[in-house]
Amino acid sequence: MKPSSTPPRAPRRWSHVPPEEPVHVPLPAPAAPVPLKPNWLLIVVIFLATALALVVGAGVLGYFDGLKDREERLQTEALEHYRAGVAHMEAGEYELAQAEFEEAIRLRPDFQPAWQRLRESQVYLEAIPTPTSVPLPAMTPAAEQGEGTPPPLSAWLAEARSLFQAGQYMDAVDRINDILKVDPNYEPALIADLLFQCYYQEALRLVGEDRMEEALRLFDLALAIRPDDQTVKRERELAAGYLSAIGFWGADWQKAVEGFSSLYRARPDYKDVASRLFNAYVAYGDMLAEQGAWCQAAEQYTNAANLQAKPQVVQKRDQMVDYCQRNVPPPSPAEGTGTPSPEATPGTPAPAGENAAALRELGLSGQIYYAVYDDARREYVLYAVGLTGSAPIEVFAGVHHPQVDRSGKRLVVRALSGVGTLGLYVIDLSAGVPPAFHLITSYTQDLYPSFSPDGQEVVFTSDRMSKRVWTLFTTWAGGEAEPRSLIPGQTPAWSPRGDTIAYKGCDETGNQCGIYLYRLADGARQAILVDPSAGFPAWSPDGTRLAFMSNRDGNWEIYLVGADGQGLRRFTVNPANDGMPAWSPDGKAIAFLSDRDGQWSIYVKRVDDNRMARVIALQTHYADWLMERITWGPAVKLLP
Numbered sequence: 080m081k082p083s084s085t086p087p088r089a090p091r092r093w094s095h096v097p098p099e100e101p102v103h104v105p106l107p108a109p110a111a112p113v114p115l116k117p118n119w120l121l122i123v124v125i126f127l128a129t130a131l132a133l134v135v136g137a138g139v140l141g142y143f144d145g146l147k148d149r150e151e152r153l154q155t156e157a158l159e160h161y162r163a164g165v166a167h168m169e170a171g172e173y174e175l176a177q178a179e180f181e182e183a184i185r186l187r188p189d190f191q192p193a194w195q196r197l198r199e200s201q202v203y204l205e206a207i208p209t210p211t212s213v214p215l216p217a218m219t220p221a222a223e224q225g226e227g228t229p230p231p232l233s234a235w236l237a238e239a240r241s242l243f244q245a246g247q248y249m250d251a252v253d254r255i256n257d258i259l260k261v262d263p264n265y266e267p268a269l270i271a272d273l274l275f276q277c278y279y280q281e282a283l284r285l286v287g288e289d290r291m292e293e294a295l296r297l298f299d300l301a302l303a304i305r306p307d308d309q310t311v312k313r314e315r316e317l318a319a320g321y322l323s324a325i326g327f328w329g330a331d332w333q334k335a336v337e338g339f340s341s342l343y344r345a346r347p348d349y350k351d352v353a354s355r356l357f358n359a360y361v362a363y364g365d366m367l368a369e370q371g372a373w374c375q376a377a378e379q380y381t382n383a384a385n386l387q388a389k390p391q392v393v394q395k396r397d398q399m400v401d402y403c404q405r406n407v408p409p410p411s412p413a414e415g416t417g418t419p420s421p422e423a424t425p426g427t428p429a430p431a432g433e434n435a436a437a438l439r440e441l442g443l444s445g446q447i448y449y450a451v452y453d454d455a456r457r458e459y460v461l462y463a464v465g466l467t468g469s470a471p472i473e474v475f476a477g478v479h480h481p482q483v484d485r486s487g488k489r490l491v492v493r494a495l496s497g498v499g500t501l502g503l504y505v506i507d508l509s510a511g512v513p514p515a516f517h518l519i520t521s522y523t524q525d526l527y528p529s530f531s532p533d534g535q536e537v538v539f540t541s542d543r544m545s546k547r548v549w550t551l552f553t554t555w556a557g558g559e560a561e562p563r564s565l566i567p568g569q570t571p572a573w574s575p576r577g578d579t580i581a582y583k584g585c586d587e588t589g590n591q592c593g594i595y596l597y598r599l600a601d602g603a604r605q606a607i608l609v610d611p612s613a614g615f616p617a618w619s620p621d622g623t624r625l626a627f628m629s630n631r632d633g634n635w636e637i638y639l640v641g642a643d644g645q646g647l648r649r650f651t652v653n654p655a656n657d658g659m660p661a662w663s664p665d666g667k668a669i670a671f672l673s674d675r676d677g678q679w680s681i682y683v684k685r686v687d688d689n690r691m692a693r694v695i696a697l698q699t700h701y702a703d704w705l706m707e708r709i710t711w712g713p714a715v716k717l718l719p
Contacts, residue, residue: 157183161193168196232258232265239273247588248281275304279311286314286350288592288611289705291322317342317349324355328702332363336379354634354656357386361677362700364395371409373402383677387654391677435468437692441685445664448490449672449681449709450479451699458496464695465714466683471695475506475514483712484530487664490710491519491528491537491556503528503539505556508715519558527615527708530556531573538571538580551582551597566597566604570615574622574642581607581616581625594627594640607644615708617660617669626650626660626669637671639686651684656704661711670694670711672704681709 164179180197235258242251255274258265282297298315302308324338339356342349364379380396383389443466450461459479464471474490477497481490490506498504502521506514519537528539531553538553539562549569554562568584578599585592586606593609594616613629625640635658637650651657655675662669668685675682679699684691701707 157193161196164193164196232262236266236269236273243273243277243280246280246284246590248277248284250588252277252281271304275301275308278304279314282318283314284611286318289350291318291325294318295322317346320345321350321352325703328355328359332359332366332700335359336363351630351634351656353386357383358674358700360386361392361395364399365700368395368399373399373407373409377403389677395677438466438468438683438694441466441668441683441690441692443663443668443683443685445711445714446487447661447670447681447683447694447709447711448474448481448483449697450481450707451697452701461490461492464681466694474508475516478504478506479706480527480708481710482527482529482708483710484534485532485664485712486534487713487715489530489534489556491530493526493528495523503537505537505558517558519554519556520552520562525552526706527570529571529573532575532577536573538565538573540569540571540582551580566602568595568597572616572618572625574618575620576622581618583614583616594625596642607642608640608647613638615659617662619662620664620666626662628658628660637669650686658704659707659709661709663711664713670709672707672709674704679704 160179160183164176164183167173167176167179177197180193183193184197235254239251239254239258242248242254252274255270255277258270278297278301282294282301285291285294285297295315295318298311298318301311302315305311320338320342324335324342327334327338336356336359339352339359342352343356347353360379360383364376364383367373367376367379377396377399380392380399383392384396446463446465448461448463450459452458453460456476458477460473461475461478461481462471463474475492478492478494480493482492483490488507488509490508492504492506494501494504498518500518500521501523503519503525504516505519506516508514520539520541522541522543524543525539525541528537530537535556536553537556538551540549540551541562542549544550544564548567551565551568551571552562553565554560565580566582566584568582571580571582573580574596580597580599582595582597583593584595584597584604586604591606591609592611593613594607596605596607597603598605607625608627610629610631612631613627616625616627618625623642624646625642626637627640628635628637630636631638632649634654635656636652637657637660638647639650640647650660650669651671651673653673653675655673657671657673657675659672660669661671663683667687668683670681670683673680673682679697679701681694681697682691683694
């Protein structure tokens, strides 16, 4: 092999350029050190922020701990009230039991056992013992009954059915509960169906008596058994709607119109909805006319006239239509806010002089006392008006429910304002102006007082002991002692003979309701008339007859009946509302409230020949006219 002629390669190098010498850049001389000043503002902010974070953190932890402790405390307290309620139930103390269950529910709204027990306590409270029903056999231990001897549950169920068929619904519920105490699982389908029917039928009965809140509670109990029952749901909606609409009566006429319009569309014949709607239309129209809203007022009067074409309403409608079409300017504040017609402001009685001739022809005397709500003063005002056509005289402010004694010198009234303590008062009309007065009861629930014939005592009705049971009480007219309870009942009237009290009530079973007499000597009660709608009995001065009001024929009218229950006859005949009868001192005539002719007025009508005259137009709209009263006494001088 020949040697290569190529010289050997030199070793490879990364760069053939020699490295440059480093360039030295002179650095500036260091500055003299500057002393640092602390930023106190920043330090304080950081400190506060840190402290706040710690506090908030601790607060949040404490808050949740507090919530947990509070929840545990509420659960413990609710359980204690529940157990106390159960103990009261077992002892038969149902009102105390109800209070304990309600408190448990307030503390824990989701406490279902308390809700269930509350319903049970309400059922017991609604039930009225039946003296004539089959007595409950005494339960003895199984060993004493004999082995295998069952309680007579089938007999109890049969009795419950019989009570239901007799219309004694809550007594039937009472017997069913006796069965469930012994065997909670006895014939569950039959028991549930019977309970449902009892609750539903009793609710309908209460609706007929205008006891809407109680009826709603029983509708709810029925729906708890059959939640999807459309009939019960519909009846409950109607009752709730009626109760809601009544709540706006006299306070918000627009909402009252809306409420009763809805009810009228749903069921025109439901209770007194048609009459209520008519009066609400008129009242709302009056209010709009007062404001100069002619077109809107015309619409309301038109709606009212479509229901009842009363002449006065038609006249108002035509006037408002004319004002609307001519675009008449509304009244200025200087002119006042009265309606275009020459009537008085609502709440102020209109002059009575126009009726003087008709009143004189009747040959009557005395003074009629009544109260109207004065919108401007925002209180009731008590007036007295004679039977001569003279203007009324203001007697007292802040009271209603007047009842005069035989002498005509004293009134017993219910105070709603202007006094330190609300309740019943006696006004002494002979003590000057303003008259002297003194308190005799101190409960706002005390209603419809009536003097005894000697003027020494007063009878009244109140639900002061139970919100579900109206009870008659008597007390001294001087207020010397606590009232004494007599018997369940409403709207009492003491007889002229002094031995009995007429009232609206029921029999011992809570059924057969109507006008009753209560005998003071032995506490016996006697039915004069069975009519659930009858109420407000008024004695004739000789004690032989009673006047009362009822809607037994489709609308509120006044009837007469003998004290022995004989001789029933209808005294007034008019499609409007007539009620609150008051006899004249000589027994020749009866005064009453009526909204005939489209406005509330007081009329008098002779008993012998039926001649009648209007005493005064009240120019007011009662929130609930069934909460009013008038009285007729001898003529007395009220002004010095």
